[in-house]
Amino acid sequence: MKPKIIIGVVSIVLFTSLLMYNFGNSIDSYVNFEQANDRANSHVIGTWESAEHYGFSRETMQFSFHMKDQDGNVRRVVYPRPKPNNFEQATQLVVVGEMRNNVFHANEMLMKCPSKYNDPSELELVNSRDS
Amino acid sequence: MIATIGHLLLSGAFVASLAAMVLYAYAATKDNKKVERISNWVWGLKGLLVFASSAALIWLIMTHQFQYYYVWNYTSLDLETKYLFSSFYGGQEGSFMLWIFCGFIVGLGLIKWTRKPYKAPVMFVMALTQFFLLSMVVGWDLNFTQIGATPFRTIAQEMPNAPFIQANPDFVPSDGTGLNDLLKSPWMMIHPPIIFVGFAMMTVPFAFAIASLWTKTYHEWIRPALPWTLAANLSLLTAIFLGGYWAYETLSFGGYWAWDPVENASLVPWLIGTAGIHAMIIQRKSSRAHKASLFFAILAYVAIIYQTFLTRSGVLADQSVHSFVDLGLYGQLLTFILVMAVMGIGFYLYRYPELPSPADESKFLSKEFMTFTGSMLLFILGFVIIIGTSSPIIGKLFVEHPTPPEIQFYNDWSMPIAIVMAIATVIGQHLFWQKHTWESLAGVLVWPLLFTSVATVLSIILGDVRNLYYMIYIFAAWFTVMGNASVMLSLLRKNPKLVGGTVTHIGFGALLLGIIASSVYTEPLLDQRTANYNARIVAGDVFDEEGFPVTQKVEMFELEIDQPTLINNKYMVTYKGYELTDSPRPGQQNYILKFEPIDGSDSFYMSPEVYPMLTSSTQDNIEWSVDPHVRTGWFSDIYLYVAGSKYVERRNQELERRNRQMVPASDEGDQEENEVQTIEIRMGDTVSAGSFNFTFQNFVPASEEALPDNTQIGIRALIMVEHEPSGNAYEIEPLFAVYTEEGRSYTYSPPLDIDRWDMNVMFSRIHPETDSIELTIHGMDENFEEDWILVVAEKKPFVSVVWLGTFLLMIGFSISIMRHWKREKDTQEKEKRLNKPDKM
Numbered sequence: 001m002k003p004k005i006i007i008g009v010v011s012i013v014l015f016t017s018l019l020m021y022n023f024g025n026s027i028d029s030y031v032n033f034e035q036a037n038d039r040a041n042s043h044v045i046g047t048w049e050s051a052e053h054y055g056f057s058r059e060t061m062q063f064s065f066h067m068k069d070q071d072g073n074v075r076r077v078v079y080p081r082p083k084p085n086n087f088e089q090a091t092q093l094v095v096v097g098e099m100r101n102n103v104f105h106a107n108e109m110l111m112k113c114p115s116k117y118n119d120p121s122e123l124e125l126v127n128s129r130d131s
Numbered sequence: 132m133i134a135t136i137g138h139l140l141l142s143g144a145f146v147a148s149l150a151a152m153v154l155y156a157y158a159a160t161k162d163n164k165k166v167e168r169i170s171n172w173v174w175g176l177k178g179l180l181v182f183a184s185s186a187a188l189i190w191l192i193m194t195h196q197f198q199y200y201y202v203w204n205y206t207s208l209d210l211e212t213k214y215l216f217s218s219f220y221g222g223q224e225g226s227f228m229l230w231i232f233c234g235f236i237v238g239l240g241l242i243k244w245t246r247k248p249y250k251a252p253v254m255f256v257m258a259l260t261q262f263f264l265l266s267m268v269v270g271w272d273l274n275f276t277q278i279g280a281t282p283f284r285t286i287a288q289e290m291p292n293a294p295f296i297q298a299n300p301d302f303v304p305s306d307g308t309g310l311n312d313l314l315k316s317p318w319m320m321i322h323p324p325i326i327f328v329g330f331a332m333m334t335v336p337f338a339f340a341i342a343s344l345w346t347k348t349y350h351e352w353i354r355p356a357l358p359w360t361l362a363a364n365l366s367l368l369t370a371i372f373l374g375g376y377w378a379y380e381t382l383s384f385g386g387y388w389a390w391d392p393v394e395n396a397s398l399v400p401w402l403i404g405t406a407g408i409h410a411m412i413i414q415r416k417s418s419r420a421h422k423a424s425l426f427f428a429i430l431a432y433v434a435i436i437y438q439t440f441l442t443r444s445g446v447l448a449d450q451s452v453h454s455f456v457d458l459g460l461y462g463q464l465l466t467f468i469l470v471m472a473v474m475g476i477g478f479y480l481y482r483y484p485e486l487p488s489p490a491d492e493s494k495f496l497s498k499e500f501m502t503f504t505g506s507m508l509l510f511i512l513g514f515v516i517i518i519g520t521s522s523p524i525i526g527k528l529f530v531e532h533p534t535p536p537e538i539q540f541y542n543d544w545s546m547p548i549a550i551v552m553a554i555a556t557v558i559g560q561h562l563f564w565q566k567h568t569w570e571s572l573a574g575v576l577v578w579p580l581l582f583t584s585v586a587t588v589l590s591i592i593l594g595d596v597r598n599l600y601y602m603i604y605i606f607a608a609w610f611t612v613m614g615n616a617s618v619m620l621s622l623l624r625k626n627p628k629l630v631g632g633t634v635t636h637i638g639f640g641a642l643l644l645g646i647i648a649s650s651v652y653t654e655p656l657l658d659q660r661t662a663n664y665n666a667r668i669v670a671g672d673v674f675d676e677e678g679f680p681v682t683q684k685v686e687m688f689e690l691e692i693d694q695p696t697l698i699n700n701k702y703m704v705t706y707k708g709y710e711l712t713d714s715p716r717p718g719q720q721n722y723i724l725k726f727e728p729i730d731g732s733d734s735f736y737m738s739p740e741v742y743p744m745l746t747s748s749t750q751d752n753i754e755w756s757v758d759p760h761v762r763t764g765w766f767s768d769i770y771l772y773v774a775g776s777k778y779v780e781r782r783n784q785e786l787e788r789r790n791r792q793m794v795p796a797s798d799e800g801d802q803e804e805n806e807v808q809t810i811e812i813r814m815g816d817t818v819s820a821g822s823f824n825f826t827f828q829n830f831v832p833a834s835e836e837a838l839p840d841n842t843q844i845g846i847r848a849l850i851m852v853e854h855e856p857s858g859n860a861y862e863i864e865p866l867f868a869v870y871t872e873e874g875r876s877y878t879y880s881p882p883l884d885i886d887r888w889d890m891n892v893m894f895s896r897i898h899p900e901t902d903s904i905e906l907t908i909h910g911m912d913e914n915f916e917e918d919w920i921l922v923v924a925e926k927k928p929f930v931s932v933v934w935l936g937t938f939l940l941m942i943g944f945s946i947s948i949m950r951h952w953k954r955e956k957d958t959q960e961k962e963k964r965l966n967k968p969d970k971m
Contacts, residue, residue: 082923083775101679
């Protein structure tokens with residue numbers, strides 16, 4: 001009985017530590033644009049700067065826009081795919097990619113979309129449209 | 132008024148669930164049949180109250196009472212009735228109500244069918260869970276704290292500080308914000324009810340496990356619990372399938388699975404529930420694994436609440452595309468999960484010393500060992516996914532502000548686990564029906580192994596598989612299919628009712644094959660130019676304007692109208708234009724693409740759509756959304772959507788122009804200047820106007836019929852009109868004639884339409900002295916460009932096999948449910964027959 005328990009405990013410990021080690025390696029910390037400058041791959045959270053020009057360019061086949069990170073840094077982001085659905089609706093954007101020469105090259109982009117609007121201005125907007 | 136009633140009904144239901152809980156607990160401890168009957172009535176009353184308050188909410192939605200926040204937030208006037216109905220469970224509060232209602236129905240089934248020692252304790256646990264769920268929506272505003280968020284709150288209650296509420300507290304919006312267009316899908320209508328039926332049924336094994344610990348009857352509980360667990364799993368599986376199919380068909384992710392926390396939220400309970408089913412089956416067959424089946428039954432439900440907590444408390448806010456927004460229920464959800472976990476696991480540990488354990492160790496080559504291995508592997512896989520999904524909490528051990536794990540984390544762990552599982556299913560199934568030694572097992576596996584090898588080699592050659600790891604995986608998957616199929620064939624000869632397990636395992640094998648084919652071997656469809664460009668990117672030969680190497684491949688291509696383009700050396704694809712329609716969505720464009728395979732097989736059409744998102748578009752800003760077209764085939768699917776088009780671009784430019792014009796100071800006045808234009812050309816010359824070239828080639832005689840009476844001169848000019856950017860050209864022969872009527876001369880130059888470019892050309896004058904002619908052109912757009920679209924397309928092999936595997940799993944589960952349900956009914960009948968003489 002004894003050796004079996006030892007083997008069991010050892011294998012559970014081994015499995016868990018391997019899992020946690022691998023898990024720890026596969027996650028990363030969110031950073032801002034400044035910190036992203038000297039990293040290979042970074043996740044940046046921010047919001048879309050709608051005042052700046054944005055859109056998809058048929059020459060470069062890239063979607064580009066400006067994003068403000070949580071610390072207020074604004075950078076141009078290029079994304080090699082068409083504008084995602086729900087882009088303008090998103091209350092928050094997460095871009096994953098690499099910073100090069102002050103332009104963020106995103107490989108992945110996540111939109112956080114509200115399932116409800118907390119913003120009262122939305123309500124006024126709806127009403128001004130109808131009245 | 133209705134809302135107040137609804138709110139009161141909900142409060143009543145909350146109190147009733149508390150009463151039912153206490154009464155059932157009393158009935159269970161005192162074994163009091165009378166109190167149990169009363170509790171059943173209280174349970175029924177609670178259900179009635181929940182039903183009535185749901186009806187009240189639906190009534191508010193149907194009658195568009197937008198002063199209520201829930202109605203305003205999830206519906207609008209233009210919503211179809213079916214979607215009005217489904218928006219009842221579109222928000223967090225309503226979905227809790229649906230969950231509660233499903234739980235109530237399941238409770239009715241338990242009251243009717245549960246055997247004696249278990250009924251009261253099982254119903255106590257059911258009432259306890261209902262109590263917690265109801266507390267999420269009861270919306271009691273106690274002075275020191277708030278319990279739950281009621282769906283019946285008004286906008287004024289939700290946003291008391293909004294300026295328009297301060298100005299007018301009785302403000303009623305004239306329309307709601309509406310349901311997100313992406314959710315307007317029949318799949319999304321039935322997905323939530325099915326998932327909540329699954330959640331509600333998964334409460335049953337948990338309740339039985341607690342009841343068995345309570346009554347110290349550790350052997351019997353699995354018999355009634357097993358069919359419920361199987362049914363819960365079938366529901367969850369169906370819901371996962373519907374969700375995946377919806378994501379594949381509707382969203383532009385291009386896949387059916389993305390390891391998103393919300394998807395994981397239904398997968399993990401399914402995996403742990405399946406682990407529980409395996410443990411219960413060992414317990415039923417061999418009277419072993421009591422500890423495991425109790426443990427997994429408890430854990431499956433805890434997993435459901437834990438995942439509910441993760442998705443609904445706002446913890447995952449940064450990580451999921453579609454997690455719910457925080458309703459301030461964090462504390463309550465945390466209490467819910469803690470109570471359930473402590474009660475379940477704590478009770479389990481408390482009773483652990485007296486739980487039956489087997490006298491001897493099971494041999495490696497036994498059905499017990501193999502089934503238990505399967506159970507543990509399912510649990511481990513579930514555990515890995517829980518760790519991954521919990522990254523906002525567990526990740527804090529490693530970094531300050533953790534991101535979700537890379538997709539690779541899930542793939543790296545699930546693949547080896549799946550390979551071991553796959554092999555265990557075959558050995559386990561063979562041992563399940565017959566005892567084997569190594570020799571006899573090898574004997575029965577000769578044929579399946581032979582078939583597996585042939586299928587694997589064929590797959591590797593035909594699929595051009597080069598990765599050794601994938602080869603092993605494919606082998607394991609085929610082995611699952613072939614090995615379980617051989618068991619199924621022998622069972623079919625003996626008793627077809629027993630094939631449930633083998634069918635699910637074959638489905639599992641098919642699922643593994645479908646997953647690898649459709650994910651690893653998906654290829655983008657591209658034209659030659661883009662493919663060459665990507666090859667240069669891979670070689671590192673492309674640099675951007677700042678001199679950095681470009682590393683991101685282009686995975687889309689452009690099509691110009693009526694210009695056949697060769698795609699992947701396989702199809703000639705032609706963009707045939709688009710249709711504007713207002714159905715089902717206003718302002719929708721249906722694009723038409725013709726695919727002609729160059730191997731000569733039948734051509735086909737694809738019709739992806741683009742439409743303005745109603746909920747979020749305004750007059751000065753349209754948000755376009757795409758609806759992909761998926762062409763399903765036996766061997767591969769073509770997934771395609773239009774990522775951009777001339778129409779959309781023009782509409783956006785128009786809006787931009789109009790927005791600018793609304794500001795008077797910057798009135799640029801760039802109206803269409805070139806409505807009418809005249810050009811003079813000498814014979815043989817070419818004159819350019821904008822992007823068009825006009826070449827006057829020659830005069831052509833005009834035939835008599837086309838000329839008016841009394842014509843003096845009648846001549847046609849042969850003109851070649853070329854659109855330079857696209858190279859498209861037309862030859863036209865406009866007519867010029869001079870005729871007399873009542874002594875006066877008139878010229879006759881009928882306009883010739885070029886529909887494609889929306890212009891018409893008139894031959895308006897001849898200058899014989901310079902040998903030139905004058906053309907008058909209407910409607911020419913100098914910047915005209917041909918209609919174009921940007922296409923993103925993928926070829927996904929064997930998605931059909933993913934669905935096939937899923938269906939086989941569903942069929943297998945259904946067969947097993949029927950078998951175990953019938954067995955349970957038979958036992959009950961037998962007991963009744965045995966008990967009757969005693970009573971008389």
